[in-house]
Amino acid sequence: MGLLVLLLCWSLVSGVFASHLQGGIMTFTPKGRNPDGTIRVDFRYKESFRTGCHREFYWNCLQGNCGSIEHFEYGTIDSDPLGDSWCQAEGYMSRSISSDKPFDLQEISCCWIYNSHSASSWLLLTHVDLGTRSDTGFPNRSPVTTIPPIIRVPQNCPATYSLMAHDPDGDSVRCRYGIASFSECYSCYQHPNFHLDERTCTLSFNGAGFGTAHVFELVLEDFPRQYITLRYGDGTTSTRIPFNFHKKHQTTPAQTTTTTEAPTNAALTTTPLTTTPFTTSSNYYDPLSKIPLQFVVQVDSAVPSCNFGEYRPEFLAPTPPHGIYVNASVGHEFQIPLRAAATRDRIYDIKMSGPLNITKSLKNYDSNSGVIDVMITWTPTENDFGEHIPICFIAETASGYQSEMRCIIVVVVNEIGEADIECTDTTMTLYISKSSVRGLHENHLRLNDPTCSVTSNGSHIIASVSLNSCGTKLEETENDLIFRNEITSFDHPHDIITRKHQIEIPFICKFPKKSRLLASFKAHKSAYLFTEAGFGSFTYLFEFYDSSDFSRMINPNTYPIEVELQDMIYMGIQVQSSLSTTQLFVESCRATPNDNPNDPLYYDIISNGCIEDETTVVYLNNQTDFRFGLEAFNFIGNYEQVYISCTVILCVAGDPSNRCAQGCTNGTSFGHHHRKRSLASQSQRHFISQGPLRFARSSSGSPGSNLNLNLNILVVAVAFCAAVALVCGVLIYKAKMAKIVKYETVPSADF
Secondary structure, X not given: OHHHHHHHHHHHHHHXXXXXXXXXXXXXXEEEEOOOOOEEEEEEEEEEEXXXXXXXXXXXXXXXXXXXXXXXXXEEEEEOOOOOOOEEEEXXXXXXXXXXXXXXXXXXXXXXXXEOOOXXXXXXXXXXXXXXXXXXXXXXXXXXXXXXXXXXXXXXXXXXXXXXXXXXXXXXXXXXXXXXXXXXXXXOOOOOOEEEEOOOOEEEEOOOOOOOEEEEEEEEEEEOOOOEXXXXXXXXXXXXXXXXXXXXXXXXXXXXXXXXXXXXXXOOOOOOEEEOOOOOOOOOOOOXXXXXXXXXXXXXXXXXXXXXXXXXXEEEOOOOOOOOEEEEXXXXXXXXXXXXXXXOOXXXXXXXXXXXXXXXXXXXXXXXXXXXEEEEEXXXXXXXXXXXXXXXXXXXXXXXXXXXOEEEEEEEEOOOOOEEEEEOOOEEEEEEEHHHOOOOOHHHEEOOOOOOEOEEOOOEEEEEXXXXXXXXXXXXXXXXXXXXXXXXXXXXXXXXXXXXXXXXXXXXXXXXXXXXXXXXXXXXXXXXXXXEOOOEEEEEEEXXXXXXXXXXXXXXXXXXXXXXXXXXXXXXXXXXXXXXXXEEEEEEEEEEOOOOOOOOOOEEEEEOOEEOOOOOEEOOOEOOEEEEEEEOOOOOOOOOEEEEEEEEEEEEOOOOOOHHHHOOOXXXXXXXXXXXXXXXXXXXXXXXXXXXXXXXXXXXXXXXXXXXOOOOXXXXXXXXXXXXXXXXXXXXXXXXXXXOOOOOOOOOOOO
């Protein structure tokens, strides 16, 4: 009798909550060691419902040591302002894990909202591996993602959605459909009118078909961009390699499986679930982590016009563009202004998906123009420090028509305080006040490229890099070229404590990209301006000359320089400094087909101060000049041009302990990691480049082929054009980092 009552009660509860799930997500971030030696891992998950928000995800341990929950928070993020048709909440849980070996968390219950494929129960899987990465010295962070509760698209409007798939470690992210035999999803259905690009994480709708809701059960995986090993506390290791998107990979689990019955709270769920035991180093193509991204796309009836801005809302400035990074500081209010317009329908809401305690407020609605202004506001807490927080938003009209979806990444840092950034056509330099950031010490800071560290003077940390080196990344938008780097803290991988993420300061230089500027495009690089403690500001000039007497440099207006194979080419590097006791040392020079000193295809000309190319001649030099020449060559393959990139160091002349005094070392000493440099004796290594050299074609060559410049290869030169248009001479753009909004552009060039 008691069992009958219990089943009846469960039936009533299931009836109340049946057909209500609209999506689920989970991400995680290791946060270092607790005082007792356990590993702290913070998990953030979202659950979206048709009915009001209420906790239903409990995340059971499927396999491995999942630890225990030490802290938990839960709250509503956004909900339907006109009723109770959707709601999204976030759960934050901090777990203590005693082992760094892999483990899986699973969430399973019932039921999805009514949908086209009659998917009923839900099943989500998160795979965590806390092995220490050989490339970063820390455990892996999962990709981060989020999505509004429900996406709507008219049946007659083909659409492409760029899903948020950002990796804080810089890994490549693969987005794929879940696999039932991996316990990653329940129905695992792939809808025929949609296409998922696994590499770009874009979901495309072909504008055909009509139905109710379509359930998507996706998995995000991260893979390193180079071969790495994961080292565990018990002394074992495993290997991970980059994922080849062009190769077919096995998507079936290992032969050995176990069977686990579904939990009793999974209403109407009786099908046993197959789980796969952990694979170790034998499967190099294992991802570093797996997280679920499950959501609903509603295909609605046709709209009279698919154009954004009419029935379907259109985002307007100052709404930030999709995919950008912005900074927020712990304890300080952070705001995102949104503006959207629809002339044929009324916008009633802008849905958002973000972190706990995020809010939005209506600032203005103009019924005549159909323009709505909304402000998103969020104040990060200590628990958010070091996180890369995704925030997505989408405007919707009263008729259910939606705009494009836009997402941004908010990087939570300590208060930056007084900080300046200088952007020139070849370099970017960041100055940070030491007093404004606790624990800021240059010996524990580096840039995106771990071999590039920072310097300091009595009051400021200084990071000065070329636009094409030290891991500086380029992003292109429709209107801008954005160069991005980041200062992060690090410790020795074997330390028993960690300062991971105590310091994480992204900085950018942005240049407008105008079509009229491209018409006056120049490839030549101007001076490289750097600033360092002990040396002040100094400039490197890298030029090509027309003869071995180096009396006349080649006119910058004639770049790219056309040469014949085996022609002698002459190059000169000069440093200009206000200090009279400095000495220039050219440690290495290499040729690459692209303007990237880290290009995998390269030819060494000088290495560790030693001549590597047999045709290279070094001419009479002085302390501040280095002149050399070699025979022109080309790379085998479909390469039309060559860039020369050099690593240069500025030293105090006459000091036998610095790198300049050592000369050619054949790599036996003074390597990047062999000896800590003296700040008073030598500068950072800086990367400078010049080019391109273009090889003259025969008369049978393709007409006009010499004029086809690749924008992605020559991005620094394009930035130079923008800088010249902005200011007559070298652009120096300074802004207080604590006060600027990172997605604002450099002022317009229209005078």
